[in-house]
């Protein structure tokens with residue numbers, strides 16, 4: 001393991017739904033990066049639209065600590081990376097049964113219909129394109145502690161949260 | 174500490190892996206009747222269908238056992254458990270243990286009907302069964318029992334080009350999973366390629382050395398192969414003879430820590446009697462996921478870490494002729510005695526029904542579309558009140574933090 005990998009331990013993608021406009025760029029970037037095809041249905045990030053609330057909520061694998069997908073996988077191919085805590089899978093073993101998808105509260109595991117295997121967000125080796133490509137800064141890639149800090153501040157004032165997000169059109173922190 | 178695990182199925186292997194995760198020093202010994210390394214029984218129908226090679230069903234390699242420092246003695250049955258001496262006996266050896274995990278699983282039952290001993294009778298449980306079935310070159314097959322294993326096996330052999338009849342004693346297919354209506358819809362899809370006979374019981378199989386005709390009360394079906402998927406029996410002999418408590422349904426009795434009636438002896442998987450998450454009544458779960466979760470609990474408690482089993486909640490997803498079907502939680506039959514509200518919706522391509530008791534979702538069955546049903550499954554498992562989900566989904570501030578509720582709205586919005 002190289003030092004760069006060590007340095008990004010436990011970083012995860014956090015969502016600021018308030019900022020999401022539902023443009024779908026994250027999905028296109030994800031799908032083209034992961035499958036070579038340009039289609040939101042192939043993305044590992046979904047946008048749940050809630051028009052009544054004027055809200056778009058990006059949803060993707062949360063890398064839970066006791067993931068139900070792991071238990072419900074009949075091929076035992078889902079595992080927690082001992083170093084990063086990420087929920088990863090040995091995709092070559094997958095039989096495409098979709099039990100993991102349904103065991104997930106978010107259905108954040110998605111079928112890759114081209115390879116007929118189910119996949120989840122793997123945080124792109126530490127450089128998630130959805131995050132860097134989001135023009136609104138609705139996706140944040142950071143450590144748990146940092147996110148907790150931001151959330152506490154956000155609870156005090158939503159305005160403060162908004163002001164804190166980068167203005168250069170790129171979500172990088 | 175020396176921990177012995179009996180059984181090399183989903184439960185035994187999950188227990189072993191979890192023990193090693195928590196304790197790098199303890200001695201782990203696995204004993205099993207069969208000599209295969211860990212494999213997934215659930216993937217065997219896919220091999221029959223020709224979708225995946227048999228080797229893909231194996232889950233652990235020799236190196237993995239070595240890396241995990243798991244000592245194995247496969248290919249010999251345990252004949253006796255002696256609780257006072259803390260030891261197990263096989264034909265050749267005596268194994269002492271400090272703690273014991275029984276994960277002896279279950280075995281398919283072949284009822285004693287005349288002719289069930291002829292060549293051409295099979296079950297689907299181990300890689301060896303699949304090899305034997307394929308070597309037999311089946312052409313005309315009768316699958317007995319239309320539970321999920323029977324249905325998957327029938328579809329698989331149909332995919333191989335066999336002519337298949339599926340015989341079910343009850344009035345509908347997958348009677349433990351689906352209610353009348355969705356079961357009938359699935360049957361219709363199956364009937365595009367398979368003959369389905371419900372309310373029929375195989376009474377006799379005739380032939381000389383090989384199978385020729387399968388007889389039910391109403392039918393004589395020409396066949397060269399019979400596959401028995403008519404239920405399983407728990408492997409509890411050694412536990413019973415040792416004096417461990419056996420439950421009313423025939424499984425080894427355990428508490429929520431997966432400990433049997435004897436301290437230091439744990440049990441998990443198909444061989445135990447656990448409880449259903451909603452009714453809290455005893456049940457035989459017979460699912461891969463329950464076996465794994467119970468094994469985690471057994472392993473943790475075995476090493477002194479507290480963990481409690483939260484109850485079994487079934488989830489079975491089936492690909493029926495290319496159409497996804499899912500059944501989760503309980504069906505109406507299992508909910509007898511409760512006042513159940515049924516919400517259903519159907520159009521040309523999709524069907525679903527939700528079973529509710531008071532404010533809780535307790536069952537869900539869907540055909541054609543399974544997307545987003547993870548939210549429903551989570552509500553069933555957690556017992557989330559539907560009213561709470563509705564409240565959250567109307568609250569702009571709560572939704573982003575409880576985003577998993579969102580998918581439930583597509584199923585719940587159709588009710589009041």
Ligand SMILES: Cc1cc2nc3c(=O)[nH]c(=O)nc-3n(C[C@H](O)[C@H](O)[C@H](O)COP(=O)(O)OP(=O)(O)OC[C@H]3O[C@@H](n4cnc5c(N)ncnc54)[C@H](O)[C@@H]3O)c2cc1C
Nearest residue numbers: 180181182183184205206207251278279442443459460461
């Ligand atoms: C064809 C098929 C399809 C299935 N599909 C699904 C599915 O889609 N989803 C799902 O959730 N579940 C499915 N199941 C059920 C699932 O596979 C089982 O619930 C699970 O395998 C149970 O695991 P287990 O470890 O408890 O028992 P088993 O797999 O039965 O393992 C028992 C082990 O104990 C050993 N053993 C028993 N007695 C002795 C003894 N006296 N001495 C030594 N060793 C002994 C056996 O050799 C074996 O290694 C399917 C099952 C089958 C057969």
